[in-house]
Every structure is written in C-alpha cells, then in structure tokens.
Amino acid sequence: MKKASLFIPCIVDLFLPEIGEATVQVLRRLGVDPLYHKAQTCCGQPAMNAGYRDQAKKAAKHLIDVFGDDDVIVSPSGSCVYMVKHHYPQLLRDEPAWLWRAEELSERIYELSQYIVDILGIEEVGASFKGTVTYHESCHILRGLGVSDQPKRLIQKADGVKFLPLPLADMCCGFGGEFAEAYDYISEEMVKEKVGCYLESGADLLVLCEPGCLLNISGYLSRNHPEKKALHIANFLAGTGGGG
Amino acid sequence: MEIRTTLFNEIAEKEIQNPYARAFLKVLPVAIAVRRKAVMDSFPDPNAAQACGQAIRAEVVARLPELLEEFEKNALARGAKVLWARDAGEANEMVLSIAKERNVTYVTKGKSMVTEEIGLNDALAESGIEPFETDLGEFIAQQLKRPPFHIVGPAINVPVEEVCDLFMEKAGMEKTTTDPVKLGYAARLFLRDKFHHVSLGVTGVNMAVAETGTIINLENEGNIRFNKSSPGTQVSIMSLEKVVPTMEDAMHLTRLLSRNCTGQKISAYVSMDSGPKKPGEIDGPEELFIIIVDNGRSEIYGDSVAREALRCIRCGGCLNICPVYAKIGGYPYGWAYSGPMGQVLTPLLLGLDRTQDLYRACTLCGACRDVCPAGVDHPLMFLYYRSKDVEEDRGLRGKKRPWKESRFFGLWSRAVTHSVLWNLGVRLVRPLVNRYSHNGVITTMGGFFKGWFRTRNLPPIANKTFHERWSGLRRKATGRQSGENR
Amino acid sequence: MEQRAREEILGRLRGIPKRAVDHRPDMPPLRERSLDHEEMIATFIEELTLEEGVVYRVRDGREAVARLTEIAAEEGLQRVMISTDEIVASLDLPAWGREQGIAVLTPWDFGDRDSFRDAVFDEVEAGITGADYAVAESGTLVIAHDTNQPRLISLAPIMHIALVPATRMVPTYEQAVEEIYGDTKDIPSHVTFTTGPSMTADIKGKPFKGMHGPRRLMVILIG
Numbered sequence: 011m012k013k014a015s016l017f018i019p020c021i022v023d024l025f026l027p028e029i030g031e032a033t034v035q036v037l038r039r040l041g042v043d044p045l046y047h048k049a050q051t052c053c054g055q056p057a058m059n060a061g062y063r064d065q066a067k068k069a070a071k072h073l074i075d076v077f078g079d080d081d082v083i084v085s086p087s088g089s090c091v092y093m094v095k096h097h098y099p100q101l102l103r104d105e106p107a108w109l110w111r112a113e114e115l116s117e118r119i120y121e122l123s124q125y126i127v128d129i130l131g132i133e134e135v136g137a138s139f140k141g142t143v144t145y146h147e148s149c150h151i152l153r154g155l156g157v158s159d160q161p162k163r164l165i166q167k168a169d170g171v172k173f174l175p176l177p178l179a180d181m182c183c184g185f186g187g188e189f190a191e192a193y194d195y196i197s198e199e200m201v202k203e204k205v206g207c208y209l210e211s212g213a214d215l216l217v218l219c220e221p222g223c224l225l226n227i228s229g230y231l232s233r234n235h236p237e238k239k240a241l242h243i244a245n246f247l248a249g250t251g252g253g254g
Numbered sequence: 255m256e257i258r259t260t261l262f263n264e265i266a267e268k269e270i271q272n273p274y275a276r277a278f279l280k281v282l283p284v285a286i287a288v289r290r291k292a293v294m295d296s297f298p299d300p301n302a303a304q305a306c307g308q309a310i311r312a313e314v315v316a317r318l319p320e321l322l323e324e325f326e327k328n329a330l331a332r333g334a335k336v337l338w339a340r341d342a343g344e345a346n347e348m349v350l351s352i353a354k355e356r357n358v359t360y361v362t363k364g365k366s367m368v369t370e371e372i373g374l375n376d377a378l379a380e381s382g383i384e385p386f387e388t389d390l391g392e393f394i395a396q397q398l399k400r401p402p403f404h405i406v407g408p409a410i411n412v413p414v415e416e417v418c419d420l421f422m423e424k425a426g427m428e429k430t431t432t433d434p435v436k437l438g439y440a441a442r443l444f445l446r447d448k449f450h451h452v453s454l455g456v457t458g459v460n461m462a463v464a465e466t467g468t469i470i471n472l473e474n475e476g477n478i479r480f481n482k483s484s485p486g487t488q489v490s491i492m493s494l495e496k497v498v499p500t501m502e503d504a505m506h507l508t509r510l511l512s513r514n515c516t517g518q519k520i521s522a523y524v525s526m527d528s529g530p531k532k533p534g535e536i537d538g539p540e541e542l543f544i545i546i547v548d549n550g551r552s553e554i555y556g557d558s559v560a561r562e563a564l565r566c567i568r569c570g571g572c573l574n575i576c577p578v579y580a581k582i583g584g585y586p587y588g589w590a591y592s593g594p595m596g597q598v599l600t601p602l603l604l605g606l607d608r609t610q611d612l613y614r615a616c617t618l619c620g621a622c623r624d625v626c627p628a629g630v631d632h633p634l635m636f637l638y639y640r641s642k643d644v645e646e647d648r649g650l651r652g653k654k655r656p657w658k659e660s661r662f663f664g665l666w667s668r669a670v671t672h673s674v675l676w677n678l679g680v681r682l683v684r685p686l687v688n689r690y691s692h693n694g695v696i697t698t699m700g701g702f703f704k705g706w707f708r709t710r711n712l713p714p715i716a717n718k719t720f721h722e723r724w725s726g727l728r729r730k731a732t733g734r735q736s737g738e739n740r
Numbered sequence: 741m742e743q744r745a746r747e748e749i750l751g752r753l754r755g756i757p758k759r760a761v762d763h764r765p766d767m768p769p770l771r772e773r774s775l776d777h778e779e780m781i782a783t784f785i786e787e788l789t790l791e792e793g794v795v796y797r798v799r800d801g802r803e804a805v806a807r808l809t810e811i812a813a814e815e816g817l818q819r820v821m822i823s824t825d826e827i828v829a830s831l832d833l834p835a836w837g838r839e840q841g842i843a844v845l846t847p848w849d850f851g852d853r854d855s856f857r858d859a860v861f862d863e864v865e866a867g868i869t870g871a872d873y874a875v876a877e878s879g880t881l882v883i884a885h886d887t888n889q890p891r892l893i894s895l896a897p898i899m900h901i902a903l904v905p906a907t908r909m910v911p912t913y914e915q916a917v918e919e920i921y922g923d924t925k926d927i928p929s930h931v932t933f934t935t936g937p938s939m940t941a942d943i944k945g946k947p948f949k950g951m952h953g954p955r956r957l958m959v960i961l962i963g
Contacts, residue, residue, distance in 0.1 A: 552748075
C-alpha cells in the first residue's frame with residue numbers, strides 16, 4: 011500500500027486541525043496510508059520572512075531530519091512546501107551535506123492537490139457538493155509551485171459542482187503572515203477586495219488550498235459576511251465542513 | 255527631492271482613504287496589466303521573449319564595468335562628452351556649471367527618474383536657473399510640488415479642477431475648463447514657447463548602447479525629442495546601470511519596455527543619439543554631454559545579491575501588477591522610485607535604516623517577479639534586506655530589530671528543534687489565547703493583534719490540535735484495516 | 741577631478757570578481773519575419789492606423805503629389821517646411837508649391853539655426869519628409885537625420901506628412917538598425933522611430949493627440 015508522510019503546518023495543527031483530519035480521510039479513500047511524525051514542528055517560514063535566517067536554518071535542519079527517510083511527503087499547505095523546495099537550498103547553500111539533503115527532500119515533497127492529481131493520477135476523489143464553487147489562487151501555490159490546474163480539476167470533478175471563475179483569482183488576499191498585522195490597514199483593503207470578488211462571482215462556496223489565506227479570508231467573512239463560507243480543498247474533497 | 259520614506263504608514267493611510275487615488279488605482283494599473291498580457295502575445299513565445307530580456311540584463315550586471323568603458327569609448331568617438339559623477343552633488347554641479355558657462359536662464363527637461371533621485375530641479379532652482387518639466391504629468395506634479403504618483407502617469411490622480419487652477423495660475427491659461435483635452439492643449443502652448451527658445455535641454459536615458467556609443471529614449475509626447483532638437487546644448491543623465499551591450503539588445507528591450515510600461519508595442523517616439531549634431535546640420539545640439547551617475551551603485555555592486563537590483567529597466571510592469579501599490583499609489587514610497595522596483599532600489603541607495611517599511615509592507619506574493627522583463631527577484635531582495643536588519647549589517651545600514659522580536663525567535667528556534675518543547679509551548683499558550691473565545695470564535699484579544707481583529711475574527715486554538723488527535727486518527731485506521739482483511 | 745571620479749567608480753566596479761555570463765536563451769523569430777512584401781504593407785498600415793496614423797497608398801511619385809495636393813486642399817495648407825532628402829527631392833515640391841500657391845520652405849532657405857527654428861515652430865502648418873524605413877511590426881517610420889533631414893521638421897509643425905517608398909518596408913526593427921548602425925564608421929547623429937502622432941493620457945487617463953509633437957501623422961506609401 012502506498013504511504014505518504016504528512017507535513018501538517020502550525021496553522022493547521024493549532025487552528026484548523028480538521029484540515030489535517032480531512033487530508034487523512036481523503037488519502038485513505040484513495041488507497042494511501044498516511045504517516046505522521048510527531049516530532050515535526052514548523053517549516054521555518056515565520057523566521058525566514060522576518061529575516062531570522064539562523065533560526066530558520068535550525069527549523070530546516072530539524073524538518074529534514076524528521077522527514078529524512080520518507081519516500082513521499084504531502085502537505086495541505088503550499089507555502090510550507092514552497093519554503094522547503096525553494097528556500098531550504100538557499101539557506102543551506104554553504105553546508106554541502108545539508109544542501110544535498112535539502113535538494114533531495116525537495117524532490118519528494120508535494121502540496122496535497124498536486125499529489126493527488128500529478129502523482130496518484132486521480133481527479134475524481136468521490137467528493138460531492140450541490141452548488142456553485144469558485145477557487146482562489148494562493149500566491150505561493152500558483153507562482154511558487156506552479157500549481158493551478160490541479161485543484162480546479164479536483165473541484166470540477168466533484169459530483170454536483172458547477173465551477174464559476176473568481177474575478178482577479180490570482181490577486182493576493184493580503185495575508186502575508188506578519189503583514190496582516192503590521193500593515194493591517196492595507197491588508198484589510200486587500201482581503202475586502204478579495205471577498206468582494208467572491209461575492210461578485212455569485213458562487214455558493216469559495217475553495218482554496220492555503221491555510222494562511224483561509225484564516226485571512228474566513229476571518230473576514232466571519233466578521234462581515236457570516237453567511238458566506240470558505241473551505242480548504244481537503245475538507246471540500248472529504249465532504250466535511252469546517253475551516254473557520 | 256525630499257525623502258519621506260520614514261513616513262510610509264502616515265502617507266499610505268491617508269492615500270488609502272483618498273477617493274481620487276483609489277479611483278485611478280482601480281483603473282490604470284489594471285488596464286495596463288491587461289493590455290500588457292495581450293501585447294506580449296505578439297511574441298510567438300512570450301515566455302522566451304521575457305527570458306531573453308532577463309538574460310540581457312543579467313549580462314549587463316555581470317559585465318557592467320567593461321560595458322561602461324565600451325560605451326564611453328564609442329560615445330567619445332562620436333564627439334559626445336562623457337562625464338562621471340560619484341554622487342548627486344557632483345552630478346548637479348556639472349549641470350550647473352554647464353548651464354552657467356552658457357548663461358542659461360532656464361532649461362527644459364524630459365521625464366527622468368535619476369534627475370529626481372539627485373534632486374536636479376531643486377539644485378537648478380536654487381541657482382536661479384528655472385527648470386521646466388515638459389512631460390505633461392511631470393509638469394503638473396512639479397508645479398503642485400508633489401512626488402510622482404505612478405511611473406507612467408505622475409499626476410494622473412490629480413483632479414481636473416486642480417489641474418485647471420494650476421494652469422490658470424502657472425501656465426498662462428486664460429479660460430477655465432475641466433476638459434482634459436483642452437487642458438492638455440493649454441500645456442502644449444505654454445511649454446511650446448519654452449521649447450522654442452531653450453538653449454539647454456536635459457534628458458534622462460533609457461538605454462546606453464555600448465556597441466555604438468548611442469543613447470536611446472522612449473516617449474509618447476515628443477518633449478524629449480524637442481530637448482534633443484531645439485537647444486544648442488543637450489545634457490543627458492544616466493544612472494550607470496542603463497548601459498546595454500548591443501543595438502540588437504536595445505531593440506529587444508525597447509519592445510519589452512514599451513509593452514510593460516504602457517501596454518504598447520512601442521512608444522510613439524524612440525530617439526537615438528550618437529554624439530552631437532554633425533557639421534552642416536541645422537538643428538540638434540552642438541554639444542552633447544552624457545553624465546554617468548553612480549550615487550551608491552558601485553558600492554552596491556560589491557554585494558552579489560544586492561547588485562541584481564541594477565537589472566531594473568524602469569518599465570513599471572511591477573507597479574501595474576502589485577496588489578499593495580494598487581491600494582496606496584506612488585506617494586508612500588517617499589522618493590523618486592515607487593512600487594516594487596522602488597522597494598528594491600531605494601533601500602540600497604538610502605540605507606535600510608530609513609526605508610524599513612519599503613521592504614516590509616509586502617506579502618511576498620511574487621506577482622512583480624513574475625512579470626519583470628529584467629529578471630529582478632523582488633521577494634528575494636526583500637527577504638535579504640530583512641535578514642540584513644537582523645544581522646545589523648553595516649554596509650547596507652541594517653537596523654537592529656526590537657528586543658522582544660529577537661527574544662521571541664530565540665525561544666522559537668529552541669522549541670522548533672525540540673518537539674517536546676514545541677508541544678508544551680502550544681499547551682501553555684492555548685488557554686491564554688482561548689480565554690478570549692466566545693461561542694467558538696475570537697473577536698478580540700485585548701491589546702494583542704489589534705490590527706487583525708479590527709476587521710477579522712480568529713478561530714480558537716483547537717481543544718485537540720492535530721498532533722494531539724493523531725493517535726486517535728491512527729487507531730481508527732488500524733481498526734478499519736483489521737476489519738477489512740487487507 | 742572628473743578623472744578621479746571615473747577611476748573611483750570604475751575601480752569599485754572592476755574590483756569585484758567576474759561572474760560567468762549565461763548563454764542567451766533561444767527565442768523563436770518574430771512572426772513578421774515570414775511576411776511577404778504585400779503582407780508587410782498590410783501589417784504596417786493596420787498597425788499605424790491603430791495608433792491613429794493615416795496611410796495613403798499610391799502607385800508612383802505622380803500620384804503621391806496628387807495625394808499631397810488633396811491633403812493640402814482639405815487641410816487648408818498655405819505654408820509647409822520640407823526636408824531635402826532624396827525621396828522628397830525626387831518630387832520637386834518647390835515647383836508643386838509654386839503651382840498650388842503654397843509656400844514651400846526648406847532648411848536651406850535659412851542662414852542660421854535660430855531663424856530656421858522660428859520658421860519651423862511658428863510659420864508652417866506641416867512638415868513634409870521622407871523616411872528611411874517603414875517597419876511592419878508596429879507601423880513605425882525610421883528616419884535617420886542629417887543635413888538634408890533636420891530633426892524639427894517632423895516634430896514641431898502640427899502635422900507631419902511622410903513620403904515613403906514601399907521598397908523601404910522591412911519586417912522588424914532589426915533590419916533597419918543593422919543597416920543604419922552596421923557600418924560603425926559612419927552612423928547618423930540622430931535617428932528617430934515614429935509610430936503615430938504625439939500623445940499623452942496624463943490628465944485623468946484621457947488620451948490626447950498632439951501633446952508636444954504633431955497631432956496628425958500622414959504617410960503616403962509609394963509603390
């Protein structure tokens with residue numbers, strides 16, 4: 011039986027564990043046995059983005075050790091996968107042994123929808139939703155990983171779904187980690203515009219692949235448009251609610 | 255030009271409330287970005303075309319000193335005078351001395367960001383020589399004493415009523431009007447008179463071709479051509495990264511620059527100067543001065559990451575696609591360069607310590623990097639500057655981070671490498687956070703994260719994190735498996 | 741002092757270890773390179789018309805002059821400045837002017853740059869020039885300036901009329917630039933690419949033709 015080691019980022023672990031549970035559920039439905047190393051902590055993005063490279067390096071080395079022996083690693087967070095694939099080699103540039111391990115690791119780590127469509131070769135995962143669905147293209151997933159078709163195909167193949175395009179789908183939602191707090195007055199305007207596009211699309215549901223974006227958009231919806239929902243693709247495919 | 259980079263938040267908060275600014279930001283950059291996409295498709299392979307532009311600019315940065323020497327040699331051979339200025343003061347002194355020797359009372363200027371960087375207009379005015387910006391948008395911005403709002407439309411956010419008042423007062427317009435076309439015509443008449451009698455014209459440089467010693471300018475209005483055709487003396491000022499290897503490279507960059515800047519295949523006019531006019535020619539400058547400005551760039555060149563900022567060709571493609579710029583416009587960036595390219599260049603020229611917000615007010619979305627025809631990696635640069643603050647790098651003038659933040663990441667790095675500590679930390683923090691939770695949602699945490707909670711809620715930390723649920727999840731699977739006889 | 745500045749700047753730049761320059765990536769040739777003569781002309785006309793240039797196609801010099809006569813009548817032209825490049829010279833416009841009662845000035849009528857400048861700014865309603873190349877890819881005229889082709893004639897008057905033999909048509913900028921700059925011993929002091937009338941949209945984003953340069957560009961394509 012196929013195995014996949016789960017990389018569950020801190021946002022999911024703490025605030026949205028149902029995304030992790032849904033990921034487990036979906037993978038099992040597709041015949042994949044998920045493992046989870048309890049020693050995992052954080053990919054290091056917060057430190058990297060704040061300029062604390064030494065600390066980010068420590069996180070990187072820990073993660074490489076934790077996932078060192080796994081054939082395949084899957085994560086419901088594209089930005090974390092991007093951190094590993096793109097930033098780890100840069101961070102470890104001056105340590106050849108670690109650099110080799112980082113580059114090697116980046117060959118076998120995947121974002122969830124990328125794993126399902128590109129590696130398992132599956133588009134119909136037994137999901138269903140009666141209504142219209144639209145999709146937000148998270149920056150690190152779209153531009154960092156080049157993943158865009160895969161989640162949309164998974165959504166469109168769900169039973170009962172009519173897919174509607176999201177206006178300005180690839181425009182940043184304004185999360186950006188620290189940015190949302192430090193430059194809140196700009197972040198607000200960005201998430202407001204993103205939600206405006208969601209409302210304009212007329213879709214019943216907004217699906218996305220990035221937990222950070224979800225926290226941001228759902229947080230805004232919860233306060234300002236509580237009747238509208240946003241859902242992580244794992245929950246959408248698992249057919250389980252939740253997601254803020 | 256006044257440096258207001260430390261006022262980023264103050265200016266941005268004001269601009270984000272400004273209805274005129276917001277109205278234009280909803281239209282202009284979006285329209286250009288859409289046109290850009292369409293016009294890039296005129297290339298059989300737009301990605302290859304972009305990659306080629308990036309390769310040209312990579313080569314320029316890699317071979318900068320030899321290309322500058324080649325350019326100088328060939329420009330001198332055509333009869334141009336090539337001057338080198340280490341900083342803004344030297345550059346301005348050169349222009350002033352050229353102007354004074356020729357008893358010039360006013361100059362006409364084409365749009366040039368480097369002349370804003372060095373503050374040339376102020377230097378001229380202080381010496382009693384009146385500078386007239388002749389690009390319509392720059393003319394308006396200059397008269398209103400405002401920095402440029404957008405690379406392509408420096409005054410596009412200014413309400414027509416204000417432009418009308420301005421022209422009545424300063425441009426000799428006689429009848430009030432709010433018709434943009436009539437206003438444009440009034441400006442044409444006023445500035446035409448200046449062009450007619452000018453004896454010294456100042457221009458920037460889009461590209462300096464090393465192979466032939468030629469300087470190239472792109473424009474739509476014709477004001478730069480007037481500066482190159484009417485006066486007896488032409489002074490063209492270039493920051494040193496403007497050099498390109500060959501004419502062929504220049505043609506390719508002309509295509510990319512036009513497409514990214516305004517969504518055109520090519521600007522209405524491209525003019526190329528190889529030396530001053532030749533004997534017998536009845537117009538054009540008798541003397542062509544080319545001033546190569548350093549102003550901190552040769553120092554940046556020593557830093558292998560920072561030097562890639564010199565690839566930038568000032569096309570404005572990044573401004574048009576940036577979601578942050580789309581909310582705040584050009585003023586908050588506080589200097590001659592705005593948008594993502596300003597966020598990359600200004601910290602290097604002015605020092606990280608007084609440009610903190612420029613590289614922190616960014617979500618690292620990467621849209622700018624993806625459209626850049628020169629291959630600048632803006633997010634990479636911003637992360638680099640942030641790390642230089644943490645390191646308190648002296649060369650780039652990194653600014654020490656707040657003690658609390660350093661302490662936090664110190665603790666964080668301990669926890670991140672020891673999962674027992676990490677999970678203990680989670681269990682300790684959970685009740686502190688969740689005491690703010692009511693009915694399954696957190697709407698405020700008192701003094702913490704006030705920015706977030708102004709318009710957003712947060713879910714509470716789960717009673718059982720994924721980590722804590724795993725044993726149960728794993729057991730569930732085992733139970734099912736044994737039931738199914740796999 | 742200047743030498744010191746130069747040495748300091750170059751010294752800092754040269755002091756950095758050289759980096760290898762990557763191979764330039766391949767790029768497929770522009771589509772215009774595979775157009776035949778008539779297709780290039782059609783593309784040129786389409787592109788320039790999009791930019792609000794006006795193109796008239798005529799068979800020969802005689803028809804070109806006839807078209808010029810019509811334009812002059814429509815626009816009420818009374819005084820024009822012409823360059824003396826070989827294309828314009830071949831049409832004997834001074835004679836045409838005398839026939840039509842239109843004052844035809846040339847730069848050679850002026851003894852100094854100031855009086856020429858006064859005339860081209862204030863005393864003529866159109867500038868008439870030839871063009872060295874017409875570039876199909878964007879409807880662009882390429883003009884190399886010299887003693888017979890002053891810079892201001894195609895810039896200062898409110899109307900610019902360009903006479904261009906169809907044999908000067910090239911697919912992309914590179915062909916024009918190779919011929920002009922190929923022989924590095926003798927390159928023109930000034931070369932202009934013109935694609936349509938002068939324009940701006942700097943006030944409220946509203947486009948306006950004739951900001952500083954000509955408001956109207958007319959091309960008479962000959963042959």
